[in-house]
Amino acid sequence: xxxxxxxxxxxxxxxxxxxxxxxxxxxxxxxxxxxxxxxxxxxxxxxxxxxxxxxxxxxxxxxxxxxxxxxxxxxxxxxxxxxxxxxxxxxxxxxxxxxxxxxxxxxxxxxxxx
Amino acid sequence: xxxxxxxxxxxxxxxxxxxxxxxxxxxxxxxxxxxxxxxxxxxxxxxxxxxxxxxxxxxxxxxxxxxxxxxxxxxxxxxxxxxxxxxxxxxxxxxxxxxxxxxxxxxxxxxxxx
Numbered sequence: 001x002x003x004x005x006x007x008x009x010x011x012x013x014x015x016x017x018x019x020x021x022x023x024x025x026x027x028x029x030x031x032x033x034x035x036x037x038x039x040x041x042x043x044x045x046x047x048x049x050x051x052x053x054x055x056x057x058x059x060x061x062x063x064x065x066x067x068x069x070x071x072x073x074x075x076x077x078x079x080x081x082x083x084x085x086x087x088x089x090x091x092x093x094x095x096x097x098x099x100x101x102x103x104x105x106x107x108x109x110x111x112x113x114x
Numbered sequence: 115x116x117x118x119x120x121x122x123x124x125x126x127x128x129x130x131x132x133x134x135x136x137x138x139x140x141x142x143x144x145x146x147x148x149x150x151x152x153x154x155x156x157x158x159x160x161x162x163x164x165x166x167x168x169x170x171x172x173x174x175x176x177x178x179x180x181x182x183x184x185x186x187x188x189x190x191x192x193x194x195x196x197x198x199x200x201x202x203x204x205x206x207x208x209x210x211x212x213x214x215x216x217x218x219x220x221x222x223x224x225x226x227x228x
Contacts, residue, residue, distance in 0.1 A: 004156075006156075009154065032214055034216055036219075042221060042222070043118075043204060043219040043220050043221040043222050044157075044204065044206075044219040045219070046216045046218075049216055051214045090156060090157065100145050100147075100162065100164070100208060101159065101162075101172075102147075102159070102206075102217055104149075104156040104157040104158075105156050106154055106155060106156040107156050
């Protein structure tokens with residue numbers, strides 16, 4: 001079975017400051033890793049994903065995440081945040097098997113202040 | 115435009131009054147799933163479907179039913195809703211067997227059971 005831990009329920013940060021949202025997972029098999037973003041009153045949108053290959057993955061809006069197998073982590077980072085980045089961010093994993101089950105963390109609310 | 119459509123977006127109803135939340139996808143995806151989102155718990159899977167006429171329980175199936183008579187539709191049925199089913203619900207779809215692609219989510223349905 002897999003599990004995902006997002007230790008920070010809320011991260012307040014000032015505009016243009018860097019941010020890191022932490023995600024740790026546990027799994028007995030290899031996994032695919034995802035970050036989803038949920039803007040207020042909207043559904044979940046895929047932000048970025050790690051499937052294989054380079055451990056550093058980037059999104060089109062400046063976020064990046066690094067897969068660290070030894071630490072079983074997939075932290076999300078952005079060097080300079082904007083007010084528009086205010087949202088809830090979910091880390092999720094899916095096992096390398098025929099199961100399609102997506103296991104979510106409890107979410108981290110990023111609150112960007114001017 | 116590729117999308118997952120849920121209806122209604124908002125519903126307030128009373129205990130015991132049967133309701134159905136519809137979900138439709140236009141991507142010809144084989145896999146569809148229902149989640150509920152509750153504060154501090156992230157998203158938890160209710161039911162999923164691998165293909166037409168193939169459905170199975172997720173982590174929190176009690177009090178819910180689903181059907182998959184057509185590939186594009188996956189309705190969620192609450193036969194006798196109770197207040198503990200007040201939540202934000204998401205439908206999702208994914209390509210299918212052995213896919214490493216992410217799930218696509220609808221915009222959500224906020225249910226309030228009084």
